Amino acid sequence: MTLEIYDTTLRDGSQQEGISLTVGDKLRIAALLDELGVDYVEGGWPGANPKDDEFFKRACKELDLSTATLTAFGSTRRPRSKVAIDPQLRSLLDAETEVVCIVGKAWDYHVLEALRADLDEGVRMVAESIEYLKAHDRRVFFDAEHFFDGYASNPDFALAVLRAASEAGAERLVLCDTNGGRLPSDVVRTLTAVQETIPAAELGVHFHNDAGCAVASSIAAVEAGVRQVQGCINGYGERTGNADFSTLLPDLSIKMGIDVLGSKSLTRLSSIAHHVAEVVNISLAPHHPYVGSSAFTHKAGLHTSALARRPDAYEHTDPATVGNRTRMVVSELAGKASILSKAEELGLEVDDDFARRIIERIKELEHEGYHFEAADGSFELLVREMAGWEQSFFKLESFRVFTERRAHEEVVAEATIKVVVNGERVVSTGEGVGPVHALDQALKDALRGTYPAVADLHLTDYRVRVLDSKDSTGARVRVLVETADHETAWGTIGVHENVIEASWKAITEGLIVGLLRHTAG
Ligand SMILES: [Zn+2]
Structure with a gap:
């Protein structure tokens, strides 16, 4: 029995503050998730907004998914109403997906207070909606909203909802921690109780990260035997986000030996995570586990000389398995060994004496306000220039x-x-x-x-800092810029009294590094 990976980036993930996806963006992300190899891509909530309706119409025609199954999301019928006249269920059917995922309330408090319905009606809404969708030949997954909180409040009602969903024909019962406040130990206790009560059910889990435990709880649930995990690439989602697939998938695959992507490989993970971040237009945090630009970055001099000899002593896993790479950052603390290995990483040949001269030069520049840790691109150009190279673009x-x-x-x-x-x-x-x-x-x-390649180079981050100066009229400004193509990102730096001049240096160096990578020059 394989574990199913159910991605909800296009529905739950797009609820994140600052994310606003066009239909075209959603189609691109769906294609990228399919390329990654997830089992299900939840496309949105038909009927909730015209954009999602258009997405499903275009997805039918334009998306050619190789391994993922597209699903539509919706909720159970309204209280005190009939399934046959429920507009929401109608829209869900109109999306014409083979699989639908519907959410229903599993916390008595929400049924009584939010719906103002009695608990029997709460159970009927779930059962009748699933029966209706099954009667229209849909495969149905059931998201039990607030399940863990509901179980803590009224276990009889929470279990009655699950039993009704299962008897109505739901293939998966997905237990959701909608408020995201539960800890892994608590999750496992509740899961075990559900497994004992409804042993035949195929369970799934859906965690939010409000207590910082969404990935940990997902892992605990998989260990406890669930069939499906739901989450979002890069951990997008409302508030603090959903379970982060960019972290969870390598944890499950590399650490636990679980086959999560079928025929596809995790080696595309970093590149796809960055590509989705580009579409979403939010830079991926450098310290993001596995896929961040700093996830395998080393700084201290001593450590880097040992690392050059024995990478496995300082890295928890081989970065290549997730398509990332080891990086050395250079600072005035850096020893000769880290300069040599950084130069080697850039494909430049330098000897000991040359490395010492570079260290001297870095020390001078750092004194002026340069800071090469976040500016690997400028460091590369510095090394090249000291070796006599001159950009000819x-x-x-x-x-x-x-x-x-x-x-x-x-x-x-x-x-x-x-x-x-x-x-x-x-x-x-x-x-x-x-x-x-x-x-x-x-x-x-x-x-x-x-150089047509400049069209693929994007300025993805721009930071300005005024450097401390005793003479305030001569205050210097440091500009750090990040430039990215579809695969990676690199930093460049400029320091000057004039912010435009400092910016000019940083952005031109960013473009030059990009051109070096994309042209024979
Ligand atoms: Zn959610």
Whole structure:
């Protein structure tokens, strides 16, 4: 019996503050989740909003899923009503998916207070809705909302709801910790009680992360024998999110030896996690387990020299199994060994003497306010330049940037840039919400003709910090930028008294590193 991976990024995950997905975004994410190899992709809640209705219409025509099954989500019929006239159940059928997942209340408090119905009606709503969907040839999963809290409050009612769902034909009974406050030990106790009461049921679990335990509780539930886990890639979801598949899937696969992705491989995980983050437009935290850019990053000098010899002594698993990689960060603390291994990682050959000169140079620059830990891209360029390399993608003649505030509080920035690209002088302009955005647009526009790869390079993070200075008129500004393609991201840095100049250095270095990776130059 295999464990089923049920992804709800497109429904529960999209409830996260700051996430707003278009139908096109949802289709892209569904395709990426299928590429990853999850068993079920919950597409949304038909009838709840026109966007989800359109998603299901387009998904039928445009999505060609190889391993995932698309499911539609909805709730049981309204209280004191009839299934045949329930608009919500009608929309669920109209989505025309083979599998539907419906949510019903398992906590007596919610039935009595939120629905203002009696408990018998609460049970009937679940049973009749499932029977109705089964009569229309749907496979049905049942999400028992607030199950763990409901079981603690009134176990008889919570179990009566599950029994009714099972007898009505639900294939999976999914126990949800909707408020996310339960601990793993508590989850296992409740699960065991359910298994003893309804031994034939195939159970699933759905955890929210409010107590920081969604992944831990999912693992405990899998150990206790559940058939299905629900969650979201990168842990998206309301409040503190849902169980994080980017962490849970490698835990289940690498640590527990469970086959979670069938024929697909976890080696695509990091790349897909970053790609979804790009569509969602929220940068993935560097310290995200397994898939974050710092998940296998090492800093201290001593440690890195040992790491170069024996990586398994300092890493809990081989980063390649999840498609990530070991990274060394460079700082003035770094020893020669970490410079050498960083250079090797970049494919550059350097000797001991050269490494010592680089360390000296880094110390000088860090004194001026540079900080290479988060700027691996700038470090790469520094090493190349000290070895005599010079970037040949473009030469700057000049740029000019201004910001205009128009009536009605509209603010726009415009940049004009003059560069020599491939021996030819190019003048281009860019508009943006701010001066840095406008400059980035203008430079990309100037390069696009010769280097089409710039279209795939995106500015994904921009941070400015004013550095402490005794002389406040001469305060320096440090700009850290992150640039990404579809696969990875890299950091670059600029330091200057003028924020535009510091930004210019950081964004151009970001583009140069990207061009180095995408062109033969
Ligand atoms: Zn949920």
